[in-house]
Amino acid sequence: MVRLTTPLKDTDIEALHAGDAVLLSGVVYTARDAAHARLTELLRQGSPLPIDLTGQVIYYVGPTPTKPGQIIGSAGPTTSGRVDSYTPELLAQGLKGMIGKGLRNQTVRDALMVHKAVYLAATGGAAAMLAKRIVSCEIIAYEDLGCEAIRRLEVKDLPLIVINDCYGRDFYLESRQRWDKTEQEG
Amino acid sequence: MKNINASNITKSVKAACIEACLFLPDDVLDSLKGARLREESPAGLDVLDQLVENAQIARNEQVPICQDTGLVLVFVELGQDAHVIDGSLYDAINEGIRQGYEEGYLRKSIVRHPLDRVNTQDNTPAVIYTEIVPGDRLKLTIAPKGGGSENMSVARVFPPAVGAEGIKRFVLETVRNAGPNPCPPIIVGVGIGGTLDKAAVLSKKAILRRVGEPGANPTDAKLEADLLQAVNDTGVGPSGYGGRVTALAVHVESYPCHIASLPVAITIQCHAARHKEIDL
């Protein structure tokens, strides 16, 4: 089990390998499809972003509304592949990590090697449990997007698995090869 | 003739939406616990432990199991001798969803048009299927369906010659393509026969059955057993981290069809298999 604290440095990334279990602490930012569209639109116009991405981690999540007395509603990962087309531009801005669930495309996997970054998964659907590892939450941009607004979260020991490391390995593909019992007839 | 007041329908639907999103049904929870005994991969076991823990936290703290509280699917069985009074049935259902999603702190995930994508802000409208049945009762099955698993669902009409082998290839291809995306362990609902749309509705009905209960038709039940074995042999595993438990169950529902066609629809349901029944 690797303990990591954000912001992440190149040496942190180099020490991570596909399949490693990680407990992440520190600040992470939330963003889903709509926020990604706005961020990359700003970059294409040459305008500054509402957050400095250097060394940061983005969590793909759209939480449920916060009940009175709660820090945040249920907050599990959403499918990462939907933001694949935006990801390389954010990695170029210094983004070091992303948390989601599901497969990334080859372009993203290549960009992780180029920019020395990592893709981690949280357990899909474990949203009530994951919310308990979030110790603070504040909306910092795009409040009009509702559950898709950008939030600044502080997490404590968020349980994650390294899926794509900076060496081009993919834990999903490796696991499937290892556990597949069927003859692949195509 | 029995009169059923629309406001009662609203009240029941509201409560059912909240309960469905907070409390994982016992059969699903038991099935996750049972899966722990079959799972061989350490990463897969960790996931199953987390899911059982998650369901307990959600129940104790009365919070949603998953942040995606879904699009609300409603199956209506309306007795031909029942009469809804003081309002329309569908308006009453949608009003219940509106109230349930607001007061239950559930996420609103519906957009008004597939292309302009403006959120309706109240999680309506539901997708409603109505069957007229004998008697005077009104039965509603409320099933909030997550987007992550729905996005991996498919339907296609095959020539009859592909047979059971063709269905199996289609299911395996779908499960492999989906990989980790629909939050395995999944429940695979397979609808065969009818027309393209009929098969799709059957595949939705299939996910509502008690987890692992065999189909009523022996041919379907045999197909279910074959498919479950094959799906679990893919090795996708919990969360796609590899392992023996990719699916908790495969449920098949069938219907007669045209001599020329074999419609097949596959609904992928994630482990957050939420549903609640209402009898009025």
Ligand code: SF4
């Ligand atoms: S697929 Fe199911 S468990 Fe996974 S995030 Fe969506 S609703 Fe939740």
